[in-house]
Amino acid sequence: MIVLGSLIREPTGGNAWANLGYAHGLAELGHDVYYIEDSDDYPMCYDPENRTATTDPTYGLHFAANVLGRVGLGDRWAYYDAHAGQWKGARARDARTLCKSADLIVSYSGMWGNRLREWLQTVPRRAAIDGDPGFTQVRNLRDPSFRRCYEAYTAFFSVGANMGKPSCAIPMDGFQWETTRPPVSLVAWPYVQGRCHGRYTTVMQWETFPGVMQHRGLILANKSESFRPYCELPRRLGPIFDIAVRSRWNSPHAMLRQAGWGIADIGGISRDPWAYQAFIQRSKAEFGIAKAAYVETRSGWFSERSAAYLASGRPVLHQDTGFPDWLPCGKGVFAFRxxxxxxxxxxQIDADYDVHCRAARELAAEYFSVERVLPPLINAAMATPRGLPA
Structure with a gap:
């Protein structure tokens, strides 16, 4: 089984856990898993130290070697650098053979689709997992080159859990999307005693792209738009928030500090998965904001980050994207509008904190554990007809 992801191109703690949910999660369930990544043909390698995207994967390769080594996949990964025309990583020598002998590809992507080179196109079943519901479907409708990435797959899954429902405004793009949820390993994310005097925290990308995306009257916007109605919360609730914010365009730090928000060190928190995990574990709960597009479309999206908070026994207070349609709220999880x-x-959380912490862990086990999420996904992917070479 091959897991495709973006661990090397986006070497940050949160993105690492999103990818490990599939690579490590499937290995934890006993599958024969290899992690493979492709550079794509554009300068996509983000270097957090320089805050630039180039074609140089050096930072990401070191990051991946450390991360995958610590979770038992140190000898089970490779990276194809199209810019250099070379395979790199632990299985560089036999990566093509491993790819061509696989039974299934599980491709997780956020803002981009993972393209399939010729050594992956003959794998009989190829599952694409959409981590950016709404944006993915609109791009498939508007961008022929992006759509071609998805046309190479045989099965389609989205974390937009309300897709296809009358209440959900995500446009249909011609692919047969099934819904799934972000998987979290309860072994990798143990329950940790709550901190009743801690802070409400989150780790967020203020803007993932400049401006807004529009399609037939539907406006798809960033978290920066969603956050505006909540900017004055510290003046009402006091200094209970501590948020880590990254933006590649317009930094909101000065505005947030002036409004009373505590600003955590995004660089230190995101430097590796364990610094990121420690930040979550020393939090009291999560205060989460969603991309405006997820809210406006009633997508049902729920973050893998929020699933990690729940697994750690941290209550989640999150902007409503429609997830109360499928996830029980009021104990452990709260949705707000x-x-x-x-x-x-x-x-409510403050009044009965320990109860909400225990409920958070129970929700993680019931709705997001790798044991609950991944077997149905794999079974559905394998039940699709064998695909012709892409």
Whole structure:
């Protein structure tokens, strides 16, 4: 089984866990898993130290070797550098053979689709997992080159859990999307005793692209737009928030500090998966904001980050994207649509904190554990007809 991802091109702690949910999660379930990544043909390698995207994967390769080594996959990964025309990583010598002998590809992508080179196109079943619902479908409708990435797959899954429902405004793009949820390993993310005097925290990307995306009256916007109605919360609730924010365009740090938000060190928190995990574990709970597009479309999206908070026994207070349609709320998880609902939820969490911590872990086990999420996904992917070479 081959897992495709973006661990090397986006070497940050949170993105690492999103990829490990599949690579490490499937290995934990006993599957014969290899992690493979492709550079694509564009300068996609992000270097957090320089905050630039280039064609040089050096930083990401070191990052991946460390991360995959610590989770038992140190000898089971390779990276194809199209810019250099070379395979790199632990299995560089036999990567093509491993790819061509696989039974299934599980391709996880956020803002981009993972293209399939010729050594992957003959794998009989090829599952694409959409981690950016709404944006993916609109790009498939508007961008022929992006759509061609998805046309190479045989099965399609999205974490937009409400896709296809009347309440969900995500446009249909011609692919037969099935829904899934972000997987989290309860072994890798153990329950940790809650900190009742800690802070409400999150790790967020202020803007993942410049401007907005539009399609037939549907406006798909960033988290920066979603955050605006909640900017004054510290003035109502006091200094209870500590958020780590990254933006590649317009930095919000000065505005947030002026409004009373605690600003955590995004560089230190995201330097590797374990610094990121430690930040979550020393939090009281999560205060999460979603991309405006996820909210406006009622996508049902729920973050892999929030699933990690739950697994750690941390209550999640998150902007409503429609996830209450499938995830029980009111104990361990709270959905909000207004600042007033945030104030009310904070009061409820504070009043019975230990109960909400235990409920958070139970929800993680029931809805997001690798044991609950991955077997149905694999079974559905394998049940699709064998695909012709892409």
């Amino acid at each position: 207004s600042p007033e609902e945030v104030v009310d939820a904070v009061s």
